[in-house]
Amino acid sequence: MPGSVDVVASDADAIFETIFRVAPIGMILTDRDTVMFKVNRAFASMLGYEPDDLVGRSWRDVTHPEDLDLNLGLFRTQIQGDGSPYELEKRYLRSDGTVVWASVMCHPVFKDGEFAFQITQVVDISERRAHLEALRRMVEEKDRLISSVSHELRTPLTVVYGLAEELRAGLDRFDRDELRELVDLLAGQAREVSHLVEDLLVAARAESGRLTIVAGEVDLREQVDQVIRVLDLDGILIEQTTDRRALADPFRVRQILRNLICNASTHGGGEISVRLSECDTGVEVEVSDRGPGVPPGMEERIFEPYESSGGDPVGSMGLGLTVSRTLAHLMGGDLILRPGGPGSRFVLTLPSYDPAASR
Numbered sequence: 001m002p003g004s005v006d007v008v009a010s011d012a013d014a015i016f017e018t019i020f021r022v023a024p025i026g027m028i029l030t031d032r033d034t035v036m037f038k039v040n041r042a043f044a045s046m047l048g049y050e051p052d053d054l055v056g057r058s059w060r061d062v063t064h065p066e067d068l069d070l071n072l073g074l075f076r077t078q079i080q081g082d083g084s085p086y087e088l089e090k091r092y093l094r095s096d097g098t099v100v101w102a103s104v105m106c107h108p109v110f111k112d113g114e115f116a117f118q119i120t121q122v123v124d125i126s127e128r129r130a131h132l133e134a135l136r137r138m139v140e141e142k143d144r145l146i147s148s149v150s151h152e153l154r155t156p157l158t159v160v161y162g163l164a165e166e167l168r169a170g171l172d173r174f175d176r177d178e179l180r181e182l183v184d185l186l187a188g189q190a191r192e193v194s195h196l197v198e199d200l201l202v203a204a205r206a207e208s209g210r211l212t213i214v215a216g217e218v219d220l221r222e223q224v225d226q227v228i229r230v231l232d233l234d235g236i237l238i239e240q241t242t243d244r245r246a247l248a249d250p251f252r253v254r255q256i257l258r259n260l261i262c263n264a265s266t267h268g269g270g271e272i273s274v275r276l277s278e279c280d281t282g283v284e285v286e287v288s289d290r291g292p293g294v295p296p297g298m299e300e301r302i303f304e305p306y307e308s309s310g311g312d313p314v315g316s317m318g319l320g321l322t323v324s325r326t327l328a329h330l331m332g333g334d335l336i337l338r339p340g341g342p343g344s345r346f347v348l349t350l351p352s353y354d355p356a357a358s359r
Contacts, residue, residue: 026102026122032079032115034058034072043122046102048095059120064091064099075106079115083108089125101129153196156189163189191230198255199319202327213330217353218246218253220276220285227257233265237273245353246283252327253350256335257285259320260346264289268343282352286338288345299337324348 020027026043028036035058044051047062054062063071067090074086085107092100103123109116163186167174174182205211221240228236246253264272268289275286294302303325321335328335333350 026120026124028054028059028120028122030059030118030120032117034060034075037117046094046100046122046124047092053095062092064093067091071104075118078106078108078118083110083115089129092122099126100124101126153193156192156196159189160186160193188232199259199323202255202323203319211326211330213249213252213327215247215249215331217355218248218250218350220246220253220283220350223250223253223257224274224276224285227254227261231258231261231265233261233272235270235272236261237271239273239275241275241277242283244278244283246350247353248331248333248350249327252331253348256324256327256348257287259324260287260348263287263320263346264291264344267291271343278352279349282333282350284347284349286345286347289343291343293341293344294337299339302337303335321346 020038020040023040023042026046027040028043029038030036035056036054037056039051039054041051044054047054060068060072071088071090074088078084078086085105087103087105089101089103092102094100101124103125105121107119107121109119163182167179167182171179202211221238224238261272261274264287268291271290273288275288277284277286303321325335328348328350331350333348335346335348338345338347
């Protein structure tokens with residue numbers, strides 16, 4: 001046929017040699033002592049070697065120690081049993097010490113009824129394993145989130161339910177002051193539930209890229225005063241050294257301040273101060289307390305989901321600082337834990353509002 005080339009294969013060994021050499025997957029030939037006497041370039045490259053570097057070595061030398069017993073058991077069963085092929089997933093050690101996950105298929109070759117050598121095909125599945133591990137972690141995090149949400153919401157909702165039942169059962173038994181106290185408790189617990197739900201919504205929207213920031217001129221002192229008034233906290237010292245406005249979303253600023261001030265109120269030893277000042281990147285709000293502070297080594301971990309430095313019970317959601325830093329970044333700022341004590345000093349930085357740029 002015009003344009004075609006006829007290839008006559010008279011030598012099976014030559015055909016095998018060609019396939020072995022050009023195969024896109026790793027291939028090795030191993031004797032009964034686990035010594036590799038033939039290695040193709042795909043396998044050697046997978047481990048960061050040249051083929052000659054591996055010839056004469058045992059595959060045990062490049063197998064992860066935790067997978068060695070399983071692999072050896074299957075190999076010995078094959079050469080001593082009925083010679084059935086076997087397959088496994090195992091880890092190889094690269095020349096630089098890193099790990100490669102591989103799917104391995106091992107076929108025995110017998111001559112005159114005796115085991116002669118093993119043909120092993122190796123496929124790199126590191127990327128697939130990484131995806132599976134990421135999926136496993138995601139499922140674990142979702143399960144933990146569900147457990148945490150249940151824990152966080154159960155306490156205030158139980159209080160709300162209990163107070164409502166008490167009011168319904170004996171409304172006439174309470175005088176005006178007692179009713180006011182009960183209603184204040186109900187409002188406070190309902191507010192806590194609202195805050196938890198808002199943190200959850202922000203975390204979910206930020207993860208999916210659907211969180212909206214509407215930036216404009218923000219009076220930080222006004223936002224601080226509003227948060228303190230809503231939280232109904234007394235005795236907070238406010239120091240202000242600048243009137244410069246921030247370029248930010250006022251609703252999200254209040255959400256950050258609420259998380260920081262609530263955190264200080266819970267763990268801060270009863271003394272909270274808020275300082276508003278200018279900085280190199282714009283304006284900043286520092287919320288500090290006189291509590292035990294953040295343990296060494298936890299300075300960054302406390303900004304991760306579910307982490308806490310304040311002895312929160314197991315199952316505590318721990319999203320407040322994570323959400324707050326995410327919001328700060330979305331507004332072009334940052335949220336850090338400033339070193340130095342006593343207590344904790346959380347600093348929110350935001351860009352300055354430029355009236356000229358808004359015209």
